[in-house]
Amino acid sequence: xxxxxxxKRKLHMKGYVELEEFQIGDYKGSFVVFARDVGNPLEWRQMxxxxxxxxxxxxxxxxKKKSS
Numbered sequence: 001x002x003x004x005x006x007x008k009r010k011l012h013m014k015g016y017v018e019l020e021e022f023q024i025g026d027y028k029g030s031f032v033v034f035a036r037d038v039g040n041p042l043e044w045r046q047m048x049x050x051x052x053x054x055x056x057x058x059x060x061x062x063x064k065k066k067s068s
Contacts, residue, residue, distance in 0.1 A: 008043070016035050
């Protein structure tokens, strides 16, 4: 999914977000990847934190297994 907005300084931010569903046992969730094309990396990190810390999100950290 392509995303774009302006940061606090009114500079453009463009990139994309990838969502990939997964299941570990009975737990279902989604891997979320933010990728930046244009914009300040600190602003992208703040946007990611806003998503992860949203009250409707239950944040867990899982490391994706690399396929051999």
